[in-house]
Amino acid sequence: MKGKHQGVQNRLLEVNPKALYMSCACHSLNLTLSDMAHSCIKAVSFFGIFQRIYTLFASSTKMWKVLLDNVSNLTVKSLCNTRWESRIKSVKTIRFQAPQIRSVLLELCKSCDDAKTKSEAESLVSAIENFEFFLGMIVWYDVLFAINMVSKMLQLKSMCIYATMEQFEGVVKYFEKYRNEGFASSMDTAKTIACEMNIDPTFLIKRRIIRKKQFDENNNEEEMQASEKEAFRVNYFLTIVDMAISSLNNRFEQLKKFESIFGFLFDYDKLKSLDENELMRSYVHFGDTFHHNTVADVNVNYLYSELKVLQVTLPNKSMTAVEILEFVKVVGCYPKVSVAYRIMLTVPVTVALKFLSLSKL
Template sequence: MKLGHLADEGYKDWKNISRCLSLHETSKDHIDCMTSWIELERRLRKKKTIDENIQVAINKERGHWKQVLKRIIAVVQRIAKNNLPLRGDNEKLYVENNGIFLQLIEMIAEFDPIMEEHLRHVQERSIHYTYLGPKIQNELIQMLAAEVRSLIVAKINHAKYFTVILDCTPDASHEEQMFFVIRCVDDSENAIAIEEFWIGFLKVNETSGLGLFTELKNILNNLELDIDNIRGQGYDNGSNMKGKHKGVQSRLLEINPRAFYTPCGCHSLNLTLCDMVKCCPKAMSFFGVIQCIYLLFSSSTKRWKIFKDHVQGLTVKPLSQTRWESHVDSVKPIKDQTSKIRDALIDLANISDDSKIKSEAEGLTSFELENFEFMFGMVIWYKLLYEINIVSKFLQAENMDIDIVIRQLKGLISSVQEFTESGFDQALIEAEHIASEMGIEPIFREKRIIRRKRQFDEINSEDVTQSPKESF
């Protein structure tokens, strides 16, 4: 039996195998096979095989698609970085309102030959996959988000200990969503700094303490973050979050007693201001007038033009519904430009054909802007909101330091105490100055005293009467 048939038929002459192997190594068949193998190895190393042309075409096609995807990813990345929508009313190339994504692709094609060639194939329908549709856009956004999230998680794992911050708000589709923020020490750069990383929005169906805590545990498990490494938790003052027995903070403390809970300082300050205003009818009336002035001018382009003709400085602004300390931005334009805004209201009342608008403008002029009590309250509220807004900005700073905040709060308390002692007279002087510039008499208007009917067994004593100034 020939040794060449060993693989097919086997070999059994083991006594003569050495001689047969020597004969086989010098045979023509073995030399031809070894020559072919060495030649193939050399061609494979130099990529000179029989399918060289096919491989060149494949590599060229691969390189082309790689360059196309690099440009598409860059476009998606820039649009997402600026929080802009990708798609428009149409998803076809070179049509109106086809969205920012396709518009940028078309612009790149004007200067880039690779993208120009790609769009030419798309227009000619010579390729089936274009990588320009909404599906690939969403996939690229998800891939980019996953990459960013993985880098954030790596930093958090490197820091080991972290703080969780949660808050809920309804979105435009009236569904409850909870944003998830993690705060940790980032020492990856040269300077060590405290960083806050927004992880994402979590859709929640159950807003109770148990439901929100379950969502928190699920996202931590998905990110492979250990709940035992939490060293802080910060929420607002809602009962489902700060609840002593069934809130999120208490449920987390049951698992991890070292997760110290700190309520949101800005939210606490905001609630304090809300309670201050609700317990004072004059304050509620004052801010109602501020909002009415804004709505009266902003509800019509013609009325807004009248306002701009008289007021060239700061424009009136609406009252914020969530951040009370920002009311200072609504009070400041009226305080600094009271006479000009009064002139705009008078002009509006004179030229308006709408009886309702005319009545509102005259009422705001006569009973509010020309009322010394309104001016006095405006001065007081501006001073108060200005000081509180400074403290609120410190509380919202990323590099907030507890010592600085304590100093700011102490300064705010001392300012309030100083104002209660001597601020009334100072504000009165400032209000009188504004009134004199507007030609308004700086007096507090007399109001009719409503006397309660006495019962027959009540002591007939004289009521203690206060002057309008003392009452204010």
């Protein structure tokens, strides 16, 4: 059995070299977020601020108590290096409690006697009061919220490849729409939060060479602000969103390759409705995938005959792929169909139920 299972894996890798990396759709989403965060230097620094805030308050019970006394709803969370979609919890805390977090940091600046802690608190206050931080926080909250919602749905034990593809296609459409409309809406939200905290909602202008102005020259402050805003949109916002679309599309294409091989077995209604020509094309493609030289995991001729009979004998009720396999095992006269379903159900899984923690890596 071990040798045969290895043969299945080897033949699948010949079809798609990245096939075994498709095992967990949730992991694919985490890889997408990782690609996004590492595509932009500012994004890496952005998450570093959240980790520094948590580290500061978690360094002593005294400072943690100060935090709890002033922030009653959500506490700061440490960043997870593997479960990127779970970082929504860290961003959510600051997103909806930025004024309270800043107040606690300001209190530490005044009351703390430790020079290192005082310096770190002052540095974090300065980082939080940067308008770019607010804008990045709104953008990442929207991104992480969308990914987290899809990830939770993909962890349902009833999730199948068709539903997985629908979820991936939906989140790609979300990011395509967000690319066109997200920056303007994020700007409006960030300005609202900044104004509530009496922070100037403008971008920091990089230091430029100052020269003496002529008497007839106008102040170009607005032009520089527009330039910094456009630079943020292009180099930060569009960079991470385009990376998300590219990464998701790449993983979606891999899912479609699995669907082309196993699709006719996954869906009960589709299996029952296939005509003879469609069934023939499907089982031939399946057989070719798991055929190497003169060795095959499934005899396609026997498989075709069994599938034709199975179409007629399946109960007239909707069944999942697992239920069809159980039906086939109970009947005991569909050995090739049983092999096909076992291959299908052990290769393109979305979540390994027995290893739920692994599926979240």
